[in-house]
Amino acid sequence: MLLRRYLLISLTLGLLGCVQSPVTPGTHHDYTIVAENEHFIWVRTTAPGAQRMLAEKLLGDAKQQWQIRELNPSAALAGERLLVVPKVPVNPSSVFVDGYRTIPILCYHQFTPGNTTSQRLEVSAAAFRAQLTYLRDNNYVVLSLDDVAAILDGRQAIPERAVVLTIDDGYRSVYDVAWPILQEFGFPATLYIYTDFVGGGKALSWAQMREMQTTGLIDIQSHAKSHTSLSRQTSDTGDAAYRQRVAAEVSTSAAILSSRLGSEPLHLSYPYGNSSIEAADILRDAGYRTATTVTRGENTVFSHRFLLHRTMVYDNHTLADFAGFVDSFVKKDLR
Amino acid sequence: MTRRWVRWCAWAGSSLKVLQVRLLLLVALLQSGCAIDPPRSTDALAEFVTVQTAQAQAFEAQGQLRTALIYWMTVEQLTGENENNTRRLQVQIEQLVEQYLEQASVAQSGQRRKEAFLKVLALSPGESVALDGLRELDTRRVVRLQSAKSAAENANRVRLQTGITETKLAEFQALLDAARYRAFVYQAGQLPEADKHPKFRQMKIQALLQFARQLQRSGQTEQALERLQQADLLAGGESSSVAEALQQLRQSLSEEWVMQGISLMNREPERAVDALQRAVGYDPANLVAQQQLARARKIVDNLNKLKALQAD
Numbered sequence: 001m002l003l004r005r006y007l008l009i010s011l012t013l014g015l016l017g018c019v020q021s022p023v024t025p026g027t028h029h030d031y032t033i034v035a036e037n038e039h040f041i042w043v044r045t046t047a048p049g050a051q052r053m054l055a056e057k058l059l060g061d062a063k064q065q066w067q068i069r070e071l072n073p074s075a076a077l078a079g080e081r082l083l084v085v086p087k088v089p090v091n092p093s094s095v096f097v098d099g100y101r102t103i104p105i106l107c108y109h110q111f112t113p114g115n116t117t118s119q120r121l122e123v124s125a126a127a128f129r130a131q132l133t134y135l136r137d138n139n140y141v142v143l144s145l146d147d148v149a150a151i152l153d154g155r156q157a158i159p160e161r162a163v164v165l166t167i168d169d170g171y172r173s174v175y176d177v178a179w180p181i182l183q184e185f186g187f188p189a190t191l192y193i194y195t196d197f198v199g200g201g202k203a204l205s206w207a208q209m210r211e212m213q214t215t216g217l218i219d220i221q222s223h224a225k226s227h228t229s230l231s232r233q234t235s236d237t238g239d240a241a242y243r244q245r246v247a248a249e250v251s252t253s254a255a256i257l258s259s260r261l262g263s264e265p266l267h268l269s270y271p272y273g274n275s276s277i278e279a280a281d282i283l284r285d286a287g288y289r290t291a292t293t294v295t296r297g298e299n300t301v302f303s304h305r306f307l308l309h310r311t312m313v314y315d316n317h318t319l320a321d322f323a324g325f326v327d328s329f330v331k332k333d334l335r
Numbered sequence: 336m337t338r339r340w341v342r343w344c345a346w347a348g349s350s351l352k353v354l355q356v357r358l359l360l361l362v363a364l365l366q367s368g369c370a371i372d373p374p375r376s377t378d379a380l381a382e383f384v385t386v387q388t389a390q391a392q393a394f395e396a397q398g399q400l401r402t403a404l405i406y407w408m409t410v411e412q413l414t415g416e417n418e419n420n421t422r423r424l425q426v427q428i429e430q431l432v433e434q435y436l437e438q439a440s441v442a443q444s445g446q447r448r449k450e451a452f453l454k455v456l457a458l459s460p461g462e463s464v465a466l467d468g469l470r471e472l473d474t475r476r477v478v479r480l481q482s483a484k485s486a487a488e489n490a491n492r493v494r495l496q497t498g499i500t501e502t503k504l505a506e507f508q509a510l511l512d513a514a515r516y517r518a519f520v521y522q523a524g525q526l527p528e529a530d531k532h533p534k535f536r537q538m539k540i541q542a543l544l545q546f547a548r549q550l551q552r553s554g555q556t557e558q559a560l561e562r563l564q565q566a567d568l569l570a571g572g573e574s575s576s577v578a579e580a581l582q583q584l585r586q587s588l589s590e591e592w593v594m595q596g597i598s599l600m601n602r603e604p605e606r607a608v609d610a611l612q613r614a615v616g617y618d619p620a621n622l623v624a625q626q627q628l629a630r631a632r633k634i635v636d637n638l639n640k641l642k643a644l645q646a647d
Contacts, residue, residue: 037412040409080378302470
């Protein structure tokens with residue numbers, strides 16, 4: 001009875017054009033919209049943690065709070081204050097007169113519990129935790145590859161400190177070691193799986209992948225089918241044969257991932273990081289959004305989306321090395 | 336007493352319902368954003384305008400025109416002022432963008448072009464000419480990197496498959512440099528997979544070609560031909576120097592067999608036919624060989640007819 005009355009009142013108000021909307025001037029629970037134009041929304045608030053709350057409510061993504069922070073650098077942290085919220089990225093190119101922002105994409109493979117490793121491609125739990133602590137303490141925004149695609153599309157800008165975490169192959173240690181640590185920090189990561197490996201001795205199972213995927217923190221994408229190089233080989237007899245080989249690796253892996261995990265992959269990492277412009281074209285035609293190599297370098301808004309750079313993280317890298325890997329601003333005087 | 340209690344309860348119940356409805360109405364109004372606007376704090380507005388204006392001025396002084404423009408825009412709508420500031424900056428930015436795009440179009444190097452395009456984006460982030468230009472430059476750079484990586488890896492794979500290491504390659508190069516072609520060909524014959532190594536294959540083609548010339552000079556033309564055919568097969572028919580040498584040798588061999596055929600024509604016409612057939616085989620375009628072969632065949636044919644008549 002009461003619920004019916006509440007719904008009736010809400011409906012009546014809605015019909016009068018006063019429905020709750022983030023862009024409707026007026027008072028909301030935590031903030032009041034003072035004014036709005038095509039670029040900005042001006043908001044009065046007393047709420048603590050207003051930047052995060054406004055990003056969530058007005059921009060639809062708490063991760064975008066850095067955009068509000070950047071535009072209101074001297075805003076008081078408490079008490080009543082006026083804040084301006086950008087409706088669209090203020091600087092989608094992320095290029096400034098003193099340099100430009102980049103997106104470091106890190107590449108991990110295997111993890112070990114404790115603090116020892118036995119091979120180069122392994123990172124210990126202790127080292128991984130220290131690296132994520134560094135990211136958290138230095139206010140890094142850990143982006144997903146969908147965020148990267150949105151940045152390359154010009155729909156998002158690069159945060160002041162951004163990084164992407166990716167893990168290749170699909171070793172079981174991701175489930176046993178890395179995932180609990182990622183959950184602890186609430187950082188998203190992308191797992192690139194080559195489907196021939198799944199279910200093997202040291203590999204993840206489909207059930208483990210589904211479990212990690214449901215948390216929303218782990219995004220599972222393609223690392224092709226058999227982990228053969230997708231660059232042109234001396235054994236590829238001609239252009240057509242090469243293209244056919246790459247297309248088969250990509251489409252078979254996509255079909256398996258789709259049937260096992262319920263979603264088509266949209267991002268791919270090239271086995272051994274080996275690619276070519278032809279392989280990039282095949283991915284574009286197949287509807288992929290990004291692809292990554294293992295060549296170190298800058299990822300900017302003007303990078304080729306199917307030849308993105310990644311930095312491998314090895315067991316012998318120190319925290320100082322790591323800090324260098326995630327340095328995401330290239331200084332350049334552009335005045 | 337009981338009746339009074341019941342009446343009191345009924346009154347309390349209806350009052351509670353009214354209260355609930357009033358409360359719900361208030362909640363719904365608040366949630367719908369249509370509640371009465373709370374008193375506007377001029378302090379917050381004044382502070383905001385002061386801070387944003389100071390930011391705009393500071394950025395402008397540092398030459399960060401785009402950022403300054405954004406800050407001016409954040410106060411323009413609220414105060415109804417500063418329109419001149421935004422317009423002034425917009426004009427200044429447009430002029431600079433034009434200037435940098437011009438610099439990019441005449442830039443002699445990729446580095447200069449990149450810098451000019453970056454300057455454009457620092458002022459006008461959505462400028463498509465600059466974005467496309469930077470994308471093109473970046474793509475070229477990454478494709479170059481990937482191609483080099485791929486070539487190096489292919490070379491490494493080939494090295495592992497063929498057993499041709501850099502040292503081995505240097506040893507064979509030394510044989511080539513010393514004109515020891517026979518030794519090269521003999522030693523290469525001991526490495527069955529070596530022909531898959533692209534650089535080694537090229538070296539071996541050269542060795543076979545030079546070895547064939549040596550053989551030809553010493554009169555061993557048939558052996559020379561065999562080596563040249565081997566070189567041609569290895570080159571996949573794509574070496575013009577091998578093809579040319581092969582053609583010259585075939586012509587030369589064809590001429591030799593024509594001479595042989597002519598000299599045998601009257602004495603041993605059947606052997607002459609054999610010789611001339613070989614001449615045509617080496618060089619099917621040799622007209623003299625074809626004519627002489629026809630002639631020799633006619634002689635043999637006539638002789639056969641004569642023999643048949645004699646037998647009758």
